[in-house]
Amino acid sequence: MHQQWHVVRSGHRKGVCEDQREDGGNAYVCRRGGKSDHHPSHQHHPCACSNQALCGRLAAHCLCCVRSQLFEHPRGTGGVFVMEHLDMSSCGSMQAQLGTDLGRLHQHNIGLLRACSAAESRITGKSPSERGGGGDGGNGSGAEGHDDVAVSGVEQFGFECTTCCGFLPQDNTWCASWPEFYARSRLQTQMDMLAENHGDREALQLWSEAQLKIDSFFRDVEVKPSLIHGDLWGGNVGQTATSPVVFDPASCYGHHEFDLGIGVMFGSFSPAFHNAYHKVVPKSPNFDKRTDLYQLFHHLNHWNHFGSGYRGSSISLLRSVAKGL
Structure with a gap:
């Protein structure tokens, strides 16, 4: 062609x-x-x-x-x-639709997992807790091949290949725990790069404290994998004459709330977007307190991309996370 x-x-x-x-x-x-x-x-x-x-x-x-x-x-x-090539402009009049569509994307895999669990319960007569959960420990899907994944859903956090946020590769090794995945494969990776390139002692000391508090942000919250964009800010969305459009993803299966972090960082989305999104995906306990946790990755990532102009905001967020809930 x-x-x-x-x-x-x-x-x-x-x-x-x-x-x-x-x-x-x-x-x-x-x-x-x-x-x-x-x-x-x-x-x-x-x-x-x-x-x-x-x-x-x-x-x-x-x-x-x-x-x-x-x-x-x-x-x-x-x-x-x-x-x-799409004939598109900045996303303005369609922000509410973008919020609805993003919510549906985030709920899709969770819905598959619930449906699969309900069907298995009807067949076995056992609840999910009695069955002891699932997860294959390998590709995260609980099934072989993409066709089966489309039916059963993805059970773990990660992705089937390396992805990039900006020009930096991301480790997407499958993991059964979201707090563990986020600490190891997102924040620790960024801190390792900072240690190598900047050797910032204050940042490293704060990270040694903050990483111990990450689990506290997920008390009373059950996190199920959602397919997330991973770098969803105003520069990576637009709209055509008929629909909102997203591009330049840094994809993985992760906590759906992560997709809202960089938008808050840049003030990218309107109240109409957030209201429409939360009609589809209601806020979980301590939602607002996890905002700093998810912004932290993007500030560290910008520090590693663009230099010390993002040091101050990164240090502030590390202090906030180090306090826990």
């Missing part, structure tokens, strides 16, 4: 070549990295995998995502990241 494309517009942005191409009436945007471009999404598959895996599961959840595919450059000079 790509052999029939023709270039409509070409240029450069932030050191990356970009072409807008057409093929059979469909439009695409191509980002091409060169030999010196070490962005993981150009040389490997994480960002493309994240986009493909997320978009492949959105149709049933009424949340539109920009489709994409990563190809090797035919001359071996990096990668070609091909994205669907």
